[in-house]
Amino acid sequence: MPKSTTPAPPRAKRADARRNEKSLLNAAAEVFVSSGVEAPIRDIAKAAGVGTATIYRHFPTRAELIIAxxxxxxxxxxxxxxxxxxxxxxxxxxxxxxxxxxxxxxxxxxxxxxxxxxxxxxxxxxxxxxxxxxxxxxxxxxxxxxxxxxxxxxxxxxxxxxxxxxxxxxxxxxxxxxxxxxxxxxxxxxxxxx
Amino acid sequence: MPKSTTPAPPRAKRADARRNEKSLLNAAAEVFVSSGVEAPIRDIAKAAGVGTATIYRHFPTRAELIIAxxxxxxxxxxxxxxxxxxxxxxxxxxxxxxxxxxxxxxxxxxxxxxxxxxxxxxxxxxxxxxxxxxxxxxxxxxxxxxxxxxxxxxxxxxxxxxxxxxxxxxxxxxxxxxxxxxxxxxxxxxxxxx
Amino acid sequence: MPKSTTPAPPRAKRADARRNEKSLLNAAAEVFVSSGVEAPIRDIAKAAGVGTATIYRHFPTRAELIIAxxxxxxxxxxxxxxxxxxxxxxxxxxxxxxxxxxxxxxxxxxxxxxxxxxxxxxxxxxxxxxxxxxxxxxxxxxxxxxxxxxxxxxxxxxxxxxxxxxxxxxxxxxxxxxxxxxxxxxxxxxxxxx
Amino acid sequence: MPKSTTPAPPRAKRADARRNEKSLLNAAAEVFVSSGVEAPIRDIAKAAGVGTATIYRHFPTRAELIIAxxxxxxxxxxxxxxxxxxxxxxxxxxxxxxxxxxxxxxxxxxxxxxxxxxxxxxxxxxxxxxxxxxxxxxxxxxxxxxxxxxxxxxxxxxxxxxxxxxxxxxxxxxxxxxxxxxxxxxxxxxxxxx
DNA sequence: AATGAATGAGTATTCATTCAT
DNA sequence: GATGAATGAATACTCATTCAT
The missing domain is CATH 1.10.357.10 (Tetracycline Repressor, domain 2)
Structure with a gap:
């Protein structure tokens, strides 16, 4: 029962994270268009308004990001x-x-x-x-x-x-x-x- | 003795250098095959058994090397x-x-x-x-x-x-x-x- | 629970980074004294106990570092x-x-x-x-x-x-x-x- | 009597070498004006129409060249x-x-x-x-x-x-x-x- | 979970100096 | 004596990836 140990509602987080991922993908798409799919991770992170580590968390490899x-x-x-x-x-x-x-x-x-x-x-x-x-x-x-x-x-x-x-x-x-x-x-x- | 006024025939070195350039081109060709024409200069130099500056001496830009x-x-x-x-x-x-x-x-x-x-x-x-x-x-x-x-x-x-x-x-x-x-x-x- | 929507206060890191920047500036000042303001970036980084990229992160150009x-x-x-x-x-x-x-x-x-x-x-x-x-x-x-x-x-x-x-x-x-x-x-x- | 072992008249060489050194100094002076006294040795050699080693032979250190x-x-x-x-x-x-x-x-x-x-x-x-x-x-x-x-x-x-x-x-x-x-x-x- | 600061390896290029010819 | 080819050390800068907060 992890729910009782973590007071924050997991639903909300999920929605938040999903929205986050969505905007991340949009940002990545834009950067891909302007700088190609080999654009520096930092550029993508900056465009998405997130930290670089967040990209890595969601998409451990660049290929996975491209696929997404x-x-x-x-x-x-x-x-x-x-x-x-x-x-x-x-x-x-x-x-x-x-x-x-x-x-x-x-x-x-x-x-x-x-x-x-x-x-x-x-x-x-x-x-x-x-x-x-x-x-x-x-x-x-x-x-x-x-x-x-x-x-x-x-x-x-x-x-x-x-x-x-x-x-x-x-x-x-x-x-x-x-x-x-x-x-x-x-x-x-x-x-x-x- | 006109020979003494013209110090040394500049030909000798050229032959040596040209042979060197030949082997350099061969080495570059091999590296190009295995690593592509964008291979690090250092790799090409190592393959040719010369220092990096030697590459630059013969071919100031990468394009010139590729052309050669x-x-x-x-x-x-x-x-x-x-x-x-x-x-x-x-x-x-x-x-x-x-x-x-x-x-x-x-x-x-x-x-x-x-x-x-x-x-x-x-x-x-x-x-x-x-x-x-x-x-x-x-x-x-x-x-x-x-x-x-x-x-x-x-x-x-x-x-x-x-x-x-x-x-x-x-x-x-x-x-x-x-x-x-x-x-x-x-x-x-x-x-x-x- | 608005706190959960705003993930983390960005202040914490700043304090750390600022302290770091401070020590970086001190180290740079010392190196400048001993080796002049044209000292190799690597030397400054070593004196500060950081990687070279850290210098570039804080001060993209040498002039900015000197000014700071x-x-x-x-x-x-x-x-x-x-x-x-x-x-x-x-x-x-x-x-x-x-x-x-x-x-x-x-x-x-x-x-x-x-x-x-x-x-x-x-x-x-x-x-x-x-x-x-x-x-x-x-x-x-x-x-x-x-x-x-x-x-x-x-x-x-x-x-x-x-x-x-x-x-x-x-x-x-x-x-x-x-x-x-x-x-x-x-x-x-x-x-x-x- | 080294003269007998070397058939070439040492006088002539001296004159040649001195003229060489003269033109070398003129060339160096010009390069110093345009590029400063810290100009690359190779630039000076090229301007003088001699090899770099010739500069070193005449003036083992840069200071000696500047003095000359x-x-x-x-x-x-x-x-x-x-x-x-x-x-x-x-x-x-x-x-x-x-x-x-x-x-x-x-x-x-x-x-x-x-x-x-x-x-x-x-x-x-x-x-x-x-x-x-x-x-x-x-x-x-x-x-x-x-x-x-x-x-x-x-x-x-x-x-x-x-x-x-x-x-x-x-x-x-x-x-x-x-x-x-x-x-x-x-x-x-x-x-x-x- | 998210952040972004720090890392350090990798590469191009220049130049004083040496050395074989 | 002269040549100039070769050397290799030195340095700036970038970027993927990790990690403390």
């Missing part, structure tokens, strides 16, 4: 796949639309694409999260497009996603490089020749 | 373009072969692709070296393929190269990601639909 | 001017007394005089601090002495202070050079000939 | 004292003129004044050179002015010179500080009150 920041959007991406497949007549078009959304996600999340390419083991949890949640969706879209004969390439979902990540990692504000156009070429290349 | 390490291969790449165009019946095939060689170059020079994507101004000399030497070659191949009607995409040479760089930056020993296959898809995407 | 170390004494110097003018019958005597105190300050703060002469822009904040706080006081004393006819020289306050700084920079423990006597000559030179 | 560079002017300064005393009616005026020439020397030799103030033992030879050659001259002028009753201050020649050095060390191109005017005040302060 993008979880909703990654999950949405994962859910988009089946829906697009249902709602679109054409499997290849569904794939193309989904890829577009993935590109949207990556180009607005400055530095994320680079992290997806990183081999630093500290990012493994992030890689795993993608591997488990969204790679299967991509693979499924590819399979459907292959079944319908629109795609002949035997490429894996994970490889397609890595490739898209690479193409998006090259996008910088400084140049007029258009990641979307490049990905379009890639997806066009998937298409079976008529 | 890859100069021959980059130059060869630049020369390959016109030759392929002459020796190949088909402009598109020439482009594809040339791109293959570019990919060969990038995937074996681990970390170089990432630097080509970097916006750090310290790499500007390197970017310029590519911009001046090899981007025009790529553009020329693209133009030729467009003239022959095999390629319709209006993509610039520099953007194609950035895209290829991005696709190759995703290549790591750890996974079975095949950069060449991805680039193949991209180049296939360039092709006019029949 | 000498702030009280510089401020006291600034306040001395008007007081001496009020309490002394003779404006020239007030000037002379004030200059004596400035000399006291400089000769006991080994290396400070040299920094006041330095053109390194990193010391600009320190120069500005003097320029804003104490140069006007010196100028005011000079003006008063000129009004009373005791001083005829048109010298600026800042130039007088630079000169005093120069005379004190020459003071070292090694020799029997008496900075105060030299400054006395200078101030005597200011005096109108009867 | 300024020897003629320092010697001239030493000779000026007695001459001025002979040619000038007034001992105080002779002193003042001589001090002016010392100031001329210091303000045009950027950084020299600072070195004269330095306590770094590596400059001891330079200090000694002044101590032996020019300090007695200054003392002699002071003595003469005291004998004629124009100067009452008991100041030593060396202290006067240190003070002048200090006043000149404060001179920088950046500000409108007028070292000569400050020294004038100092010398005026030496003067007996009428």
């Amino acid at each position: 920041v993008y979880r909703h959007q990654v999950d949405a991406l994962a859910e988009d796949g089946p829906r697009l497949l249902r709602e679109t007549d054409n499997a290849y078009d569904a794939l193309r639309t989904w890829v577009d959304r993935f590109v949207d996600f990556l180009v607005t999340k400055h530095g994320l694409a680079a992290v997806l390419q990183s081999t630093d083991t500290c990012f493994d949890p992030l890689h795993d999260y993608f591997l488990d949640g969204v790679v299967p969706v991509c693979s499924h879209l590819l399979d459907a497009a292959r079944e319908s004969g629109e795609v002949t390439s035997e490429i894996d979902g994970i490889h397609l996603m890595r490739a898209i990540g690479g193409l998006c990692a090259g996008a910088t504000d400084a140049h007029d490089y258009d990641a979307r156009a490049m990905v379009d070429l890639l997806v066009t290349g998937l298409r079976a020749r008529v | 390490v890859y100069r021959h291969q980059v130059d060869a790449l630049a020369e390959d373009g016109p030759r392929l165009l002459r020796e190949t019946d088909n402009a598109y095939d020439a482009l594809r072969t040339w791109v293959d060689r570019f990919v060969d170059f990038l995937v074996t020079k681990h970390g170089l692709a990432a630097v080509l994507q970097s916006t750090d101004t310290c790499f500007d000399p390197l970017h310029d070296y590519f911009l001046d030497g090899v981007v025009p070659v790529c553009s020329h191949l693209l133009d030729a393929a467009r003239e022959s009607g095999e390629v319709t995409s209006e993509i610039d040479g520099i953007h194609l190269m950035r895209a290829i760089g991005g696709l190759c930056a995703g290549a790591t020993d750890a996974h079975d990601y095949d950069a060449r296959a991805m680039v193949d898809l991209l180049v296939t995407g360039l092709r006019a639909r029949v | 170390v000498y702030r009280h004494q510089v401020d006291a110097l600034a306040e001395d001017g008007p007081r001496l003018l009020r309490e002394t019958d003779n404006a020239y005597d007030a000037l002379r007394t004030w200059v004596d105190r400035f000399v006291d300050f400089l000769v006991t703060k080994h290396g400070l005089a040299a920094v006041l002469q330095s053109t390194d822009t990193c010391f600009d904040p320190l120069h500005d601090y003097f320029l804003d706080g104490v140069v006007p006081v010196c100028s005011h004393l000079l003006d008063a002495a000129r009004e009373s006819g005791e001083v005829t020289s048109e010298i600026d306050g800042i130039h007088l202070m630079r000169a005093i700084g120069g005379l004190c920079a020459g003071a070292t423990d090694a020799h029997d050079y008496d900075a105060r006597a030299m400054v006395d000559l200078l101030v005597t030179g200011l005096r109108a000939r009867v | 560079v300024y020897r003629h002017q320092v010697d001239a300064l030493a000779e000026d004292g007695p001459r001025l005393l002979r040619e000038t009616d007034n001992a105080y005026d002779a002193l003042r003129t001589w001090v002016d020439r010392f100031v001329d020397f210091l303000v045009t030799k950027h950084g020299l004044a600072a070195v004269l103030q330095s306590t770094d033992t590596c400059f001891d030879p330079l200090h000694d050179y002044f101590l032996d050659g020019v300090v007695p001259v200054c003392s002699h002028l002071l003595d003469a002015a005291r004998e004629s009753g124009e100067v009452t201050s008991e100041i030593d020649g060396i202290h006067l010179m240190r003070a002048i050095g200090g006043l000149c060390a404060g001179a920088t191109d950046a500000h409108d500080y007028d070292a000569r005017a400050m020294v004038d005040l100092l010398v005026t302060g030496l003067r007996a009150r009428v």
Whole structure:
């Protein structure tokens, strides 16, 4: 009965902590946009108005913080796949639309694409999260497009996603490089020749 | 006795220094492969068996070192373009072969692709070296393929190269990601639909 | 229970940190005396028994550290001017007394005089601090002495202070050079000939 | 008879070496003006068109190089004292003129004044050179002015010179500080009150 | 639970000095 | 004798992480 030993109502704290975490994630998201996902922890803490140790308490590794920041959007991406497949007549078009959304996600999340390419083991949890949640969706879209004969390439979902990540990692504000156009070429290349 | 007035032939040292520079470049190349082109200067110096200042003497900036390490291969790449165009019946095939060689170059020079994507101004000399030497070659191949009607995409040479760089930056020993296959898809995407 | 919503009073740490900063300033003052104000940060950190980063946390630039170390004494110097003018019958005597105190300050703060002469822009904040706080006081004393006819020289306050700084920079423990006597000559030179 | 063992005529070499040393000193003088007497050895070597080791061979310590560079002017300064005393009616005026020439020397030799103030033992030879050659001259002028009753201050020649050095060390191109005017005040302060 | 102060390892760069040629 | 290449010590500054309060 810990409740009797700690007079403070645990509910309140939970709500408080959750709100805290929420604002922390919002702050982290902003810093990620402006300084990339490798931004100094202290910067994130300052933006969130908390101490650095608080970040570590909530998210022991940077990968976990990144996952938390993008979880909703990654999950949405994962859910988009089946829906697009249902709602679109054409499997290849569904794939193309989904890829577009993935590109949207990556180009607005400055530095994320680079992290997806990183081999630093500290990012493994992030890689795993993608591997488990969204790679299967991509693979499924590819399979459907292959079944319908629109795609002949035997490429894996994970490889397609890595490739898209690479193409998006090259996008910088400084140049007029258009990641979307490049990905379009890639997806066009998937298409079976008529 | 004019010989006594001109103290010593300055050649002798040069030969020694040049040999030294050669071994330094070899060592740098190896470190670049294993640790990327952003490896600490100290590591490169240690690998070369010289002091850090020796690196600075030969190559005042990191970009100059990188250029020196890859100069021959980059130059060869630049020369390959016109030759392929002459020796190949088909402009598109020439482009594809040339791109293959570019990919060969990038995937074996681990970390170089990432630097080509970097916006750090310290790499500007390197970017310029590519911009001046090899981007025009790529553009020329693209133009030729467009003239022959095999390629319709209006993509610039520099953007194609950035895209290829991005696709190759995703290549790591750890996974079975095949950069060449991805680039193949991209180049296939360039092709006019029949 | 509003207390639970406001986690912890931020005062506690401040007291600790302030005490720490105090000892840091004391240590820096000692190192400045023995090694000059350009002493390596690491030496100061070691003398204070803290890590180098702690110095940077408290004083991001060296100039800020120097200012902090000498702030009280510089401020006291600034306040001395008007007081001496009020309490002394003779404006020239007030000037002379004030200059004596400035000399006291400089000769006991080994290396400070040299920094006041330095053109390194990193010391600009320190120069500005003097320029804003104490140069006007010196100028005011000079003006008063000129009004009373005791001083005829048109010298600026800042130039007088630079000169005093120069005379004190020459003071070292090694020799029997008496900075105060030299400054006395200078101030005597200011005096109108009867 | 070393001459028989070394066929090359030693005379020629001497002349060569002396010319070499001459141009080296000229180059050093120029670098001293632009970068101060603490300029990197390598800069001096480059300006002189010789290797760094050549500088070390000729002048094992920096102080020796500085002495060599300024020897003629320092010697001239030493000779000026007695001459001025002979040619000038007034001992105080002779002193003042001589001090002016010392100031001329210091303000045009950027950084020299600072070195004269330095306590770094590596400059001891330079200090000694002044101590032996020019300090007695200054003392002699002071003595003469005291004998004629124009100067009452008991100041030593060396202290006067240190003070002048200090006043000149404060001179920088950046500000409108007028070292000569400050020294004038100092010398005026030496003067007996009428 | 939260804070933010302290830590100390890691890296680039400069320069006096030595030494092989 | 001269050269200039190589050396390596020295220092400023950053940042992830820990810990006392």
